[in-house]
Amino acid sequence: MKNHQEIEILAAQWLAREEAGEWSEREQAELDEWLANDSAHKVAWLRLRAAWKLADDVHNLASQGGDAPGLAQP
Amino acid sequence: MRLLRRHWRASDEQLDLRQDIYVKLNEAVAQGGLPEDAAAYLFTVARNHLIDKARRAQVVPIETIAELEALNLMVDDFSPERLAGARSDLRRLQVALDNLPPRCREVVMLRKIEGLSQRDIAQRLGIAEGTVEKQITLGIRSLAQSLFSQGIEVTSAWTRRLRAKEPDA
Numbered sequence: 447m448k449n450h451q452e453i454e455i456l457a458a459q460w461l462a463r464e465e466a467g468e469w470s471e472r473e474q475a476e477l478d479e480w481l482a483n484d485s486a487h488k489v490a491w492l493r494l495r496a497a498w499k500l501a502d503d504v505h506n507l508a509s510q511g512g513d514a515p516g517l518a519q520p
Numbered sequence: 521m522r523l524l525r526r527h528w529r530a531s532d533e534q535l536d537l538r539q540d541i542y543v544k545l546n547e548a549v550a551q552g553g554l555p556e557d558a559a560a561y562l563f564t565v566a567r568n569h570l571i572d573k574a575r576r577a578q579v580v581p582i583e584t585i586a587e588l589e590a591l592n593l594m595v596d597d598f599s600p601e602r603l604a605g606a607r608s609d610l611r612r613l614q615v616a617l618d619n620l621p622p623r624c625r626e627v628v629m630l631r632k633i634e635g636l637s638q639r640d641i642a643q644r645l646g647i648a649e650g651t652v653e654k655q656i657t658l659g660i661r662s663l664a665q666s667l668f669s670q671g672i673e674v675t676s677a678w679t680r681r682l683r684a685k686e687p688d689a
Contacts, residue, residue: 450538450539453539454664455657455661458658458660458661459657461656461657461660462638462653462654462656462657465656466638466639466649466652466653466656467637467638467639485546485547486542486543488546489543489545489546490539490542492546493542493664493668494660494664496664496668497660497663497667497668498663498664500609500613500663500667501613501616501617501628501632501663503609503610503613504613504617504629504632505632505633506610507610507613507614507617
C-alpha cells in the first residue's frame with residue numbers, strides 16, 4: 447500500500463482538478479477507477495472532500511464577524 | 521487522533537494507522553452501516569487495532585500493550601471540562617483558515633467567499649491557473665488536517681456510557 451501522504455496528495459489533486467473546470471467524462475471515469483482501486487483512496491478522498499465542503503461555512507463566519515475572518519479573540 | 525497520539529509514538533506510523541482505521545470503518549459502513557453509537561465504535565476499532573499492531577511489532581514495550589488494554593480505565597481524560605472546551609465547528613473552521621499559508625488562504629477565500637472560479641482567481645492574482653490548482657490542493661489538505669486532526673468529538677453521553685461499563689474505574 448502506498449503511504450497515507452502519497453494517497454492524500456493524489457486525493458487532493460483529484461478534488462482540485464475536478465473543480466478547475468473542463469472536467470470531462472473521461473476524467474470522471476479515471477477518478478472512478480482510482481477510487482475503486484483501493485479503499486484507502488476512497489477514504490482519503492471522502493475525508494478531504496468533507497473538509498473542503500465544510501469550508502463553505504466560511505460564509506457564516508463572514509456574516510457573523512465582518513468581512514474576512516481574522517483571528518477572533520482567544 | 522488524541523488516542524492514537526498518546527499511544528503510538530512514531531507520528532508517521534500514526535497517520536498510516538489512522539488510514540487503516542478509516543479503511544476499516546469504511547468497510548464496516550459498506551457492510552451495513554455503523555452501530556448507533558459511532559463514536560464508541562470508532563474508539564473500540566482504534567483501540568483493538570492498536571493492540572493488534574503492538575502485538576505484531578516485537579519492539580513495542582510490553583507496557584504499551586498493558587496500557588492499551590487498560591484504556592477503559594482512562595476515560596477520565598475525556599473530562600466534562602475538556603469536552604466543554606471543545607471548539608464549535610465555526611471556531612474550528614476559523615482556526616483552520618488562519619492556519620493556511622497566506623497565498624493559499626487568499627486563494628481559498630476567493631474560491632469560497634467570492635465563489636470565483638480557479639481561472640478567475642488566476643486572473644485576479646496574476647498567477648498561473650496551475651498555481652491556483654496547486655494552492656487549492658494544499659488548502660484542501662491543510663483544512664482537513666486542521667478540521668479533523670483534533671480527535672473525535674466525544675459526547676458526554678458516550679463518556680457516561682463508558683463509565684457505566686467500568687464502575688470500578
